Amino acid sequence: MVSSSLFARWAALASLVGPSLAATTEEWKHRSVYQVMTDRFSRTDGSLTYPCNTTEGLYCGGTWQGLINKLDYIQGMNFDAVMISPVMENIPGRVSYGEAYHGYWPLDLYNLNSHFGTHEDLLDLSAALHNRSMYLLVDMVINNMAYMTYGNDPATTINYTVFTPFNSSTYFHSYCIITNWNNYTDAQLCQTGDDEVALPDLFTEHEVVQDLLESWSKDLVETYSIDGLRIDAAKSVTPSFLPKYVDAVGGWMTGEVMDSRASIVCDYQNNYLPSLPNYPLYYSMLTAFISNNISALLAETQEIKNLCDDPTAMAVFSEDQDIARFASLDDDMALAKNVITFVILFDGVSMIYQGQEQHLKGDGVPSNREAMWLAGYNETSELYLLIKSLNAIRKHAYNLDNTYSDQQSINIYEGSSELAFWKGTYGRQVIMVINNQGSTGGAYSLTLPMTYGAGTAVTEVLTCGNYTVNDNSELIVEMDAGLPRVFFPTAYMEGSGICGYNYSNVSYADLKLKNAGESTSLGVQSSTVPSVLLSLLLSLMVGLFVGSL
Ligand SMILES: *[C@@H]1O[C@H](CO)[C@@H](O)[C@H](O)[C@H]1NC(C)=O
Ligand SMILES: *[C@@H]1O[C@H](CO)[C@@H](O)[C@H](O)[C@H]1NC(C)=O
Numbered sequence: 001m002v003s004s005s006l007f008a009r010w011a012a013l014a015s016l017v018g019p020s021l022a023a024t025t026e027e028w029k030h031r032s033v034y035q036v037m038t039d040r041f042s043r044t045d046g047s048l049t050y051p052c053n054t055t056e057g058l059y060c061g062g063t064w065q066g067l068i069n070k071l072d073y074i075q076g077m078n079f080d081a082v083m084i085s086p087v088m089e090n091i092p093g094r095v096s097y098g099e100a101y102h103g104y105w106p107l108d109l110y111n112l113n114s115h116f117g118t119h120e121d122l123l124d125l126s127a128a129l130h131n132r133s134m135y136l137l138v139d140m141v142i143n144n145m146a147y148m149t150y151g152n153d154p155a156t157t158i159n160y161t162v163f164t165p166f167n168s169s170t171y172f173h174s175y176c177i178i179t180n181w182n183n184y185t186d187a188q189l190c191q192t193g194d195d196e197v198a199l200p201d202l203f204t205e206h207e208v209v210q211d212l213l214e215s216w217s218k219d220l221v222e223t224y225s226i227d228g229l230r231i232d233a234a235k236s237v238t239p240s241f242l243p244k245y246v247d248a249v250g251g252w253m254t255g256e257v258m259d260s261r262a263s264i265v266c267d268y269q270n271n272y273l274p275s276l277p278n279y280p281l282y283y284s285m286l287t288a289f290i291s292n293n294i295s296a297l298l299a300e301t302q303e304i305k306n307l308c309d310d311p312t313a314m315a316v317f318s319e320d321q322d323i324a325r326f327a328s329l330d331d332d333m334a335l336a337k338n339v340i341t342f343v344i345l346f347d348g349v350s351m352i353y354q355g356q357e358q359h360l361k362g363d364g365v366p367s368n369r370e371a372m373w374l375a376g377y378n379e380t381s382e383l384y385l386l387i388k389s390l391n392a393i394r395k396h397a398y399n400l401d402n403t404y405s406d407q408q409s410i411n412i413y414e415g416s417s418e419l420a421f422w423k424g425t426y427g428r429q430v431i432m433v434i435n436n437q438g439s440t441g442g443a444y445s446l447t448l449p450m451t452y453g454a455g456t457a458v459t460e461v462l463t464c465g466n467y468t469v470n471d472n473s474e475l476i477v478e479m480d481a482g483l484p485r486v487f488f489p490t491a492y493m494e495g496s497g498i499c500g501y502n503y504s505n506v507s508y509a510d511l512k513l514k515n516a517g518e519s520t521s522l523g524v525q526s527s528t529v530p531s532v533l534l535s536l537l538l539s540l541m542v543g544l545f546v547g548s549l
């Protein structure tokens with residue numbers, strides 16, 4: 001069953017560009033995604049004890065049906081999108097480090113991975129998500145197929161006739177292994193595989209290959225009402241094919257180019273793809289929170305602002321299926337809270353990888369692919385509750401002001417260990433204060449210079465504490481134990497679903513009217529922005545324009 005708003009969207013799109021069901025970049029920007037590794041999230045039988053040894057790398061039995069049964073757990077954190085592992089049939093068999101449980105070893109594009117479920121199950125998952133107004137994001141492999149070579153030379157071992165539809169070597173680049181990942185030509189023409197599993201590289205310059213990939217993807221998106229795609233290994237796909245693929249398939253796509261340089265990643269956004277996982281920002285989070293250099297994070301946000309056409313369409317994350325979990329590098333709970341606060345409230349589509357909410361500690365592939373059922377689905381764990389509040393204020397800010405997700409964050413404070421950002425329209429902006437002190441950080445006050453109008457009552461949404469902005473538009477923030485702080489005007493908290501306010505899709509106009517009837521009117525409009533703030537803002541904006549030249 002498709003919700004009426006989805007249907008309306010489909011009808012509107014269909015009348016313009018033919019049947020493409022995927023949601024647009026604009027529709028995605030305000031979404032917050034929970035990334036599931038299908039095999040490791042939830043089993044159909046609901047077992048909480050079924051063994052899963054990440055080192056062995058075998059299928060552990062997670063399914064689409066198991067995921068459907070756990071949507072309350074995900075939606076309980078206020079996520080409004082779910083990403084799943086690649087869905088196509090993968091190669092059977094086992095090598096020394098395991099099986100194709102992750103979904104990245106395609107065999108037959110026209111069949112589903114039966115370990116994850118049936119055609120009906122995937123339809124049911126899509127319907128169950130849409131019924132909750134949540135989006136479905138599917139990971140896609142368009143760079144390669146896979147073949148177990150067990151140490152034999154791939155050049156003479158691969159039997160191409162087993163692949164569907166790419167059943168001949170003519171669909172592939174001739175065999176070579178990537179030797180230098182920083183040489184993009186090498187990364188595009190050669191293979192990403194290893195001694196045991198070759199990943200024959202599709203000849204994505206060829207029109208025949210392009211057409212087959214496009215029609216397969218379009219069909220999949222339509223059949224299962226998929227709302228958006230992650231493009232695996234986009235770095236290894238011929239760049240000129242990417243925009244053709246985007247146009248043909250439609251909708252928001254975020255393509256994996258694992259590179260720490262904003263110059264490279266932004267170049268991809270500006271020329272080839274609407275969005276990319278923001279790896280430059282991820283690497284600078286490591287520098288900020290693990291190597292203790294918070295200014296590197298600020299510098300990176302400015303670099304991205306200068307180089308990327310639209311930072312608000314990028315995907316922001318601090319963990320995924322390929323990288324060491326943050327807690328494996330430092331398991332301090334306060335640091336984890338700061339990182340997650342930044343991921344959810346900074347510009348872009350936020351992505352949280354399953355298990356982050358339980359502070360899991362897997363240190364890279366394959367140990368970062370823990371079975372969630374063994375971790376327990378604790379709905380009162382500290383990070384579960386934090387994410388729930390952060391997603392709530394993010395969604396509320398957007399509901400009150402649909403331009404929220406398009407607006408870029410403005411840095412309003414930089415200390416030796418702290419950064420503060422403002423996001424949204426003045427008077428109803430979200431302000432976050434993050435720091436890298438860790439839980440041994442002491443108690444002190446921090447003066448934020450440009451916040452809301454003098455006298456504004458403000459709620460700190462993570463502790464539900466009450467603050468009042470002073471006569472100089474300053475907010476004196478009580479810091480303690482390295483915890484992050486997040487502020488929103490109290491007058492507009494109604495409808496947020498946090499700090500005792502029930503959730504409702506209330507409009508800004510309603511709240512303004514309501515507040516106007518009260519003595520402490522806080523209905524701030526841009527014309528009432530104090531001049532001291534306005535000049536500060538203007539100088540910031542001039543800085544941005546100069547920076548982007
Ligand atoms: C997981 O599998 C590895 C490799 O077979 C083995 O060495 C290890 O003891 C297993 N761990 C557990 C907890 O069973
Ligand atoms: C849709 O949601 C309603 C209300 O929660 C529920 O009763 C119904 O079973 C759901 N339908 C699907 C297809 O998930």
Ligand SMILES: *[C@@H]1O[C@H](CO)[C@@H](O)[C@H](O)[C@H]1NC(C)=O
Binds near residue numbers: 159
């Ligand atoms: C290649 O695979 C096809 C289809 O599975 C099979 O019929 C054929 O015997 C295989 N060829 C070789 C040389 O193994």
Ligand SMILES: *[C@@H]1O[C@H](CO)[C@@H](O)[C@H](O)[C@H]1NC(C)=O
Binds near residue numbers: 168
């Ligand atoms: C490849 O698949 C196509 C379409 O199914 C078929 O017509 C063709 O004979 C196959 N080629 C080989 C080499 O198996």
Ligand SMILES: *[C@@H]1O[C@H](CO)[C@@H](O)[C@H](O)[C@H]1NC(C)=O
Binds near residue numbers: 180183184185186189
């Ligand atoms: C990059 O890789 C390509 C293809 O493997 C190779 O021809 C080229 O020489 C490499 N360039 C550099 C600078 O190493």
Ligand SMILES: *[C@@H]1O[C@H](CO)[C@@H](O)[C@H](O)[C@H]1NC(C)=O
Binds near residue numbers: 293295296299
């Ligand atoms: C912190 O990072 C910034 C930006 O990358 C750099 O300029 C600075 O030298 C670094 N500071 C330290 C102490 O390493």
Ligand SMILES: *[C@@H]1O[C@H](CO)[C@@H](O)[C@H](O)[C@H]1NC(C)=O
Binds near residue numbers: 378
């Ligand atoms: C869930 O997490 C909370 C907070 O850490 C803890 O008090 C509680 O015991 C946990 N529940 C279970 C079932 O582990």
Ligand SMILES: *[C@@H]1O[C@H](CO)[C@@H](O)[C@H](O)[C@H]1NC(C)=O
Binds near residue numbers: 464466490
């Ligand atoms: C904050 O203010 C609200 C009403 O404005 C009140 O209900 C709440 O108890 C206050 N919270 C604290 C922690 O004092």
Ligand SMILES: *[C@@H]1O[C@H](CO)[C@@H](O)[C@H](O)[C@H]1NC(C)=O
Binds near residue numbers: 500501502
């Ligand atoms: C929130 O909703 C509950 C249940 O519907 C209701 O009892 C309560 O009065 C509401 N609280 C507020 C502040 O509106």
Ligand SMILES: *[C@@H]1O[C@H](CO)[C@@H](O)[C@H](O)[C@H]1NC(C)=O
Binds near residue numbers: 133399505507
């Ligand atoms: C909230 O209301 C706005 C405006 O009335 C509407 O555009 C939006 O779709 C609603 N959101 C939800 C989740 O119902």
